[in-house]
Amino acid sequence: DEPDRSWRGIQVDYSTAMPPRLFRQSGHLLDPLGCVAITHVQLDSPSWKAGLRAGSFISHVGRTRVENPLQFYRLVEGLDAQVRLVRRGEDRQDDLVLVPSQ
Numbered sequence: 001d002e003p004d005r006s007w008r009g010i011q012v013d014y015s016t017a018m019p020p021r022l023f024r025q026s027g028h029l030l031d032p033l034g035c036v037a038i039t040h041v042q043l044d045s046p047s048w049k050a051g052l053r054a055g056s057f058i059s060h061v062g063r064t065r066v067e068n069p070l071q072f073y074r075l076v077e078g079l080d081a082q083v084r085l086v087r088r089g090e091d092r093q094d095d096l097v098l099v100p101s102q
Helices: 020-026 069-076
Strands: 010-014 036-041 057-061 083-088 094-099
Touching (some): 010 069
Antiparallel strands (some): 010 036, 057 083, 083 094
16 A cells, blocks of 8 residues: 655655755765655645755654655654654754644
8 A cells, every 4th residue: 555645745755866966066965874855845835834845855754764755654644743854954964843734
């Protein structure tokens, strides 16, 4: 059973799906232990309002490391409450982002 390919306004893909030029321009570093790339954020969605943007990376859902898109969607599937994500930002620091349900 395939999970929904969008969650609270974001879509993710493998981190390697991001064009290499984006890494050089933004200074992003891939997390060597695994992460997913945010490829799309719907305007005014809960994820947009939480500050998530395309081109960032998510390494954790709660305390669980995320290594691929299927794992990400399975981890968030059915979650109704606020969800904690760890995002790798442009400053190469990990940020805790709380994504509300609505």
